[in-house]
Each structure stands twice: as structure tokens, then as C-alpha cells.
Amino acid sequence: MRLTYLTLSLLIFMSLSCSSEDETVLNEIEETESIYFPPLNSETWDTVSPLDLQWNTSALTELSDFLNSSNTKSFIILHKGKIAWEAYFNDHTETSGWYWASAGKTLTTTVTGIAQDQGLLDINNKVSDYLGTGWTNITIDKENLITCTNLLSMTSGLDDTLGDSAAPENLQYVADANNRWAYHNVYVKLQDVIATVSNQSWSDYFDENLKNKIGMSGSWFNLDDLSVYWSNTRSMARFGLMTYANGKWDNTQIVSESFLNEATNTSQNINKSYGYLWWLNGKSSFHLPQTQFEFPGELIPNGPSDMYCALGKNDQKIYIVPSKDLVIVRMGEAADASNFALSNYDNELWEKLNNVFN
Template identity: 25%
Template sequence: MTWIKATFIGMILLGILVISAFFIWLAPVGAGYTAKIMCSAIFVNGLPSNRALEEDVLADNNPALSLITANVDLRHQTVSAHAFGFRKRIAVYRPNLGCTLSDDPARIEQLRTTSPLLRPIPAQPLRTASVPGNIDRRAFSTILADAMDEPGTNASRRSRAIVVLHRGKVIAERYAPGITASTPLPGWSMTKSVFNALLGRMQQEHMLPGVDGPVLINEWQSQLNDPRSVITYDQLLHMSSGLAFDESYWNPLSDVVQMLFVEPAAAGFAVARPLEHRPGTVFAYNSGATNILSAAMRNISGSSQSYQRIPFDLLFRPLGIGNAVIETDQDGYFIGSSFMHATARDWAKIGQLFLQDGVWNDERLLPAGWVDYSVTPAPAAPNGIYGAHWWLELPGARDSDGNLRDDGPPVPDDAFFALGHDGQSISIIPSKDLVIVRLGLTRDRDAFDLRRFVGSIAALFPDIVARNGDTTVEVESARQVAE
């Protein structure tokens, strides 16, 4: 009987431990994640509340999230979430800034009354064109249809939008039910590439001297002999700052999860990370780097009002992007690592700006050489996979042994990419004059083979071998030669 009693007591203690762990560690993450994702899906993306919960929050996700209760306040444009009445988090929507997480009632009231006042941004619609006559239109349509389709009986791919630009014009676009060309959608880590563009714009406007100098972070420069004070903008852009940061999304206690969904100040959390390696020596992709750059932008800009106008005045206005937002933490710092929303066409404009070497409507927006700098492999990046907040290689499907499958058309060597969580991507292929945007809610990496999708489209288009103003000279693709 003694062992039965011991077993029973052990099970009780284990149960107490599990419940305690849930309320101490998991509940804050679950409540913060649920409130933030639902708020953005409803008030920024314009999705119905039930879809925001069932698809954006719960689909393919941790079952612990089903223990979180969410309440939507349409009148005050907030979403609150909690675990059995505990660990309550609230996300507040504000025009031009999207949704912000907080658990401080006084700060929530303050957030409701603070939003930047902006002059309307004149629209610059992208021009449209037919698929070029020398392209296999049936094959092209088949690739797009397959990308929007589901691979099995249960939805797992969840492609939401596809836009293809050729020579700067929309030649194809597809949208999932309930999503339109005017629906802003989250880019997640594609926001990092946008922050690259913002820093380039600041340099072009003489707000930032260059990327080789130490990043302006008050907490680092104010402390005598702080080893972090020598970290440069270049090292942060190249993900080689040397700061300790855990980017494990599967771990609720990791730095990235805590920073995005628990900590009240994302930028402050990132700035406080200790140095782990000598700056510039080790490549470690992490979201903290971009939020440190965001904090530096705030210090350079001089005031919170000027800072919060930077994306609109320096980038969105010149490109005619009228309904994009970059969301902030409760201190007003842009969460540049993860939280920009824009339409598929507007994400395509970001790609087209880089395809055109930083020139838009005959105006140079990015410094000469900035795009080349952005797509030059980071010195510490393995196998040249990463540049300056732009990816130089695409992930692909893997076989049963975990090896990368290489059974599809190759992606051109000059291509580079903005990539984000849940399958977001901008693929830029200068040699084909193509920009391909794909947005979705794909949590199963095997549900959509981005490498094959991009390679298959690229294979249909001839290479551009010369450019003279608006005139291009092309050579036949291997497919066309074979035919």
C-alpha cells in the first residue's frame, strides 16, 4: 500500500507542477499571443472574429492555446485574453499603428488616445499587363492554381495571396476567399527587410551617416566600458552583433517569444541582452537585432512623433503605400522584427524598389550601392545564405532523411528574398525582371515548397541580358529552346 500512496502523491505533485508551469510560463505567452494575433487579424487585416480565432490563432497550433479565452470589444477596438481569469493581456488597436499589447490599465488608456496624425498618402496603383506572349500561359496558370490549392483533405497550405510582377507590372494575382487586393496581411520577418529599406532611406536623407559606426543605443554608450557600445549598424544588419538571443519559436521561454508576446517593451528587452561573442565573428539570425535597430532609429529621430512618421514619410509615401502599418510595443517602439502589415501589392512594391536598385519614379530613394550591399553575403553567414536583412537562399522541401530535395527547376543565382513566419515571402529575381509575393498561413513547412514554386515560375521567363532604359533584350529560356 505504501507504493500506491507514494504513486498517488507523486501524481498529485506532478499535476501541481504542470498547472503551476502553465500559469507561470505558458499562460502569459498564450494570452499575449492570442490577444495580439486576434487584434491584428480583426482590426488591421479586416477578418471576421471567428476566422481570426479558429485560423490565425488555433490552426495547427499548440493545444494549450485552446485553454485561453479571448474577448473582442468592437466598440473600443481591443482584444483581451486570459487563462481562467488569470494572466490577462490586452491588445489595443490604433489607426496607423495597428495593435499593441499591454497589461497595464493606465498604459492601455494612454494608448487609446495616442496615434500619429498623418497626411493622406496619394495612391500609386501598380500598372497591370497581360502575361507575355512568349510565356507558356497554361503552365503559368497551373503553377498559380496549385499554389492556392490544398495538398490534402485538411487545410495546411492556406495560401492567402500571390502577386507576380514582371517588368514592374502585375501580370498575375490570386487571393483566398475573404482576402482581396486591398487586404493588409502580416509579413512577420519580412518586416526586417523593410527596416533595411528604412535605414537606407535615412542614410539617403542624411539622417544616418553610415552603417560602419557604432549603433546609437543610450543604455550602451552611457555605461563605461560597455562591450556592446562598439556594435555597429552593419553587424546588426548582418546578424552578427554577438548578443545572446534565443530565436526558438517552439520554446515559450525563448527570447523571441518573450520579447514579442510577454515583455512590455520589445526594444528594451532586446537592448538588455548580454554580449556572448565578439561582434562581427558569429552569425546568429535573431529578431532582437532588428528591434535594437528600431531603438537606434528612435534615438536618431529626436522625438517619438518624428520617429513614428519615419516609415510613412520616408518609404510608404514615396511608394504610394497607403494602408500599411508597423506595430509598436507599449513604449511606442516599432517592432521591426515582425509586425508589419501590408497588401500583397504593397509588399510587391518593396520588392520592386530593390529590383530597381532603390530607384522609384526616377527618384533615387536608396543610396547608390545600397542594394548591392544588402545582397552581398554577410561575412559570418554560413554558405552565403544571408545578406543585410535579406535572405540569399530559399528553404525547400526535404526528403525522409532530412536532405533538401532538388527535384524542381533551380532558382536563379541572382535571386534574393524577404522571408517571414507562416510562409510569407518576397522573391526578387533581377535576371528575369520578376518579383513574386506569396502570403499565407502555412505552419507545416512541408505543405508548401517555396523553392519549387519560385523556381517553376522563373523557368518560364527568359533571362534579361541587357537593359537600356525601359527596353530589355531577352534570350530564350531553356524550356523554350527545347520546344
């Protein structure tokens, strides 16, 4: 989005004559004008040259070779919303669909925030306020300790060893809510909460309040008790861009900035590197799925310290880096023998990316 002559004149006038409150508005206008948003009903997307950004183009060639050799299907780098680099591999194309896996958990986070912004729910309320009792296989007094925030932060205290199913019979007691962090697909119950409070299906509410408002393609499909999202890569990038823009799409606030700030900061005192289904870099320690160990150091040492990430099985990824104005998306098969959402591949990938940006 380019500043028009009229807009520039307005900004100059405001900067000379405005109060401190008006200066806040001016800053918001400047911030919005600096971010490009692709049209909602078009496949066109403005680009910016890596040369103009003073990136190392020879390192981009090395990055491309690395991505191709690590089972990548697609990769996009946005800078302030514009496509700075986009590549497809192994017969994958711009229109090809692929699954988000657990990177799609952050879609549920965002839609939960939208529902709260609309006054349909309060994430601090217990889940049974919305689903009734008996949505787990534990006693009512223990079940009533579990809030929507516990589902967002993976601190429900429910068993995480019974596979991916979120069926009630698999949701058994391990610890009181807030006393244990464990990566678990119980978060999907938030989709049931939203369907209940909105009197719509989960997918209809999602389409109306997020997907259509930012021009995404794709759809949800059921996998056992889970609902998994499938789309092309640019739709994943659109979601990352909206999040990078503090919940805005162009001049429309999709989800409140205050909720996103909560979602992308440490959500509990056990795993410092976890927000509301977002992974956080730059913290002093982290936990990994299927373990109760605390590991010292940053989640992705080679990555920027302010980066937060949506990470899914087989290396589906959205990296958001506010300090560098970057949104980076990777879709594909597992890069190596590990198919977890997080592996050493993230660190190796950021070594290649740093060569591009530095």
C-alpha cells in the same frame, strides 16, 4: 511606362552624338523607361499578359492549385513592374491586410539606408553612439563592439535563445561582435536609432521617407518588443518593385543604389547567404535560424542564382530576380507544419514557378 515619340527621338539623337559619359546617362534613361511604376495615389496598376511574355499558362493553373492547397492568401508576379499574374484565395482580397512578419525586416534595412544617405547615421558606427550605453545586458566594452552593421547582418554576438524579445535584459553576451551569425530580433534596435537621430517617431520617419514616396498602405503595430508591419499585398509588391529598380521610384531615388548593393550581397564571412536582413540565393553555403550549422549548397536550389528574398514566418515572401525582371510576393498562413521564415516550401514553390517561366 511607354516610350513617347519625343523620348525615342531624344534617345536616337543621343546615341548618335553623345560622349561615353552621355551614353551612361542614356543607359540610365532606357533602364528607367523600361520599368513601370503604378501611380502613387491610385489603385490602378498596368498589367502584362502571361501569353505576351510566352509563359506556360497551363502551368499557371497548376501554380494556382498549389498555392490554394498551401494556405496562400495572395500571390503577385510583377514583370518589369507590371502585374503579370495576381491571385487571391480563402476570402482574401486586393484590399485585405496581412502581416509581413520577418519579411518586414527589409523595411528596416531600407530605412536605415535612407537615414545614412541623409547623413543622419553611419552604419559602421557603434550602436551606443546613438542609443547610449546600457542598451544590452552586457559589459560596456563588449557592447561597444556592436555596430549598426552588426544589427543588419545578424552578427551582434548576442544571445538568440531567449525568444523574440529585444528588451535589454534578454540581450546577453555569447560572443564578440563579428564572430557569430545568429538570427535574432535585436535588429529592431535600428528603429530606435533612427527615431533618435531623426527626432521623429520610427513610424513617422518611415511614412515620410519610404511609405508615402512609393504609395504603400499599411501601418506598424507593436508585438511585445517588436514592431511588425501590416499591409495589403500590392503594398508589399510596391516595396519589392522599388528594390528591384535599384532604389528608385519612377524618377526619384528613394535609397541609394550603393547601399542596396551592399544590402543584397553577402554581409559577413559566416553566413554567405545573408545580406543586410535579406536572404541571398546562389551562394555555396547557408545557415538557418536557431542553428549554428553550415549547410552546403544554395539556399533555394530551384530558384534563380541571382535571386534575393525577404522571408517571414508562416511563409510571407518577397522574391526579387533581376535576371528575369521579376518581383514575386506571397502572403498567407504557413504552407506546412513548419512556420519558419525558410523551409522546403520555397524550393517546392520554385519548381512550380519554373514550369511557368521556362
